[in-house]
Amino acid sequence: MKRMTELIFTAGFALVAAVLLCACSDKLDIQQVYEFDLATLPVQSTIVEGGEAEIRCQLVRSGRYEETEYFIRYFQPTGKGELRLEDGTVLLPNDLYSLPGETFRLYYRSLCTDQQTIDIYIVDSFNQTVTKSFSFNNETEEGVENPEQPAP
Known part of the structure; x- marks a missing residue:
């Protein structure tokens, strides 16, 4: 009986030691992915051909991981125009460009x-x-032209 008790005690001790060794880790758990949104000031709703609209933008991040990079792309499902960054870079539809910072301006012509x-x-x-x-x-x-009524 004494031998059986020693065996159970030894097995229990080995099990507890194994659990404790597996539970310890020297790696830090660093969160890298945070939600974000794009906030803009109100943008005009009318524009003349050749005219330009300014879109002031700011990234709003729920957390900060310094190595996160942000990119911009755009599509134009209706109409025809040109979108550029404030440094003059003209964006081509569906091409990916690095954002210049968290606060930036876009210009649509x-x-x-x-x-x-x-x-x-x-x-x-x-x-x-x-x-x-x-x-x-x-x-x-x-x-403003009404798209449902032809111009005279």
Whole structure:
């Protein structure tokens, strides 16, 4: 009986030691992925052909991991125009560009008289994506054109 008790005690001690050794880790658990959003100031809704609209943007991050990089791309499902960064870089649709910082400005120039929509995508280095859409109605010298009624 004494031998059986010693065996159970030894097995229990070995089990506790194994659990304690496996539970310890010298690695730090560092969170790298944080949610983010793109905040913008109000943007004009009308634009003339050749006119430009300014879009002031700021990344709003829920946490900070310094090695996270942010990128921008855009699509234009309707209309025709040109989007550029404040440093003059003209963005091509669906190409990925590095963001210049957390606060930046975009400039959209209208190249047609139709209603125009642009979709802006901000992507981080962990493939999280935030999308913002902006629509512009055509404006003429006399006022806003109504796309349902032909101009005289």
